[in-house]
Amino acid sequence: MLGVKSRNLGTVPTAAKGGASTSGGGGMSAWELRPCGMLVQKRNSDVNPNQNIVPTIKVKVKYGSSYHEVTIKSQATFGELKKMLAGRTGLNPLDQKLVYKDKERDSKSYLDVAGVKDGSRMTLFIDIPSQEKRLVEDLKSAKMDKAKLQPLMEITSEVDKLAKEFGNLEREIYGGKKVDEKMLLNLIELLMSQLIKLDGIVADGDVKLQRRMQVKRVQKYIENLDMLKIENSKIGKVTFEQKLVSSMEKQRDSMKWPIVVTTQWEKF
Structure with a gap:
């Protein structure tokens, strides 16, 4: 009878002919190798699938x-x-x-x-050595995140300034005041440059999330500026149809006969 030697368990019987072992178990299928290197007998839940209750x-x-x-x-x-x-x-x-x-x-x-x-x-x-090692790694990671966060903070500050300019232009245009289109185009160009800077930031974790939020913010301002350009172009512009209608109304008014009201009735 051959046997499998284990450092901790001594000799473990192998399966005999026909699948039975000398110990009356299920043969080698009743044994498993644990991560620690020990060869142990399988739990009942592994040998018998119907018995899954773990104490x-x-x-x-x-x-x-x-x-x-x-x-x-x-x-x-x-x-x-x-x-x-x-x-x-x-x-x-x-x-x-x-x-x-x-x-x-x-x-x-x-x-x-x-x-x-x-x-x-x-x-x-x-575990003091393990704790110290982890704290040092966390400190290094925090410094790296701070270094990556600095450019993002500078861009955010610049976008805040441009956002104030956008607000001023928005109030003027929707208030009916026409502005120089160059002001709108210049603001779009400045926002585009911030978008390029954001695209150049390589980050992960919380920094990456903040970068994505700023990208969406800048893109929204650019979209709104495109809409402001359209609204600004409409201010003070009289269409051909409006001129034609106004001319016809004036001509119609000039052709009307004056109405005279009198209290002198004609006698028959």
Whole structure:
């Protein structure tokens, strides 16, 4: 009888002829290789698809002078447990160090494989080196975002100034006052130049979102200026039809006979 050797489990029986094993199990199909490198027997839910009930356990975690009782699936990972503890302790899961039976546990390790059972206790510490490394990376990222945000802030300030000019022209035109078309064209050109600057900003995350909002804002102003050009061209312009109607009305009025009102009645 051949066997498969495992560092932690000793000799695991292989399937005999016909698919049966010497241990009475389901052969090699009843075993699985975990991420930690351990060859373990498959859970009942894996061997029997109809049996999918995973037991829930309660573990008590000590953090400083406080204790946190967490209800979790027995087949969960320590990483999942860290995420649940993050909400209670305010400690980032990446900065957590969970110690169970005097041994730090990897986030990818399974609770049941480590021997965690209902009522088990473990201790939570701050992983100071990991926390410092993450904070340094966050600081670098914040500086990079600030450097990318500076050009966007300058463009936004310039667009705000152009927006005031647009508002003034809009009030004059819709108020019936004709403006020099060059003023409208110049404003469109200035907005187009800001649009080109925005297109040259390479960013991601929040900076990218703000850049997209400014692009839409500038495009909207340009569209409205095109409409103002049309309205401005109509002011003070008399069409041929309007002139013809006005001329006909004057001619008709000149041909009317004057009406004389008198109280002297003719006697027959």
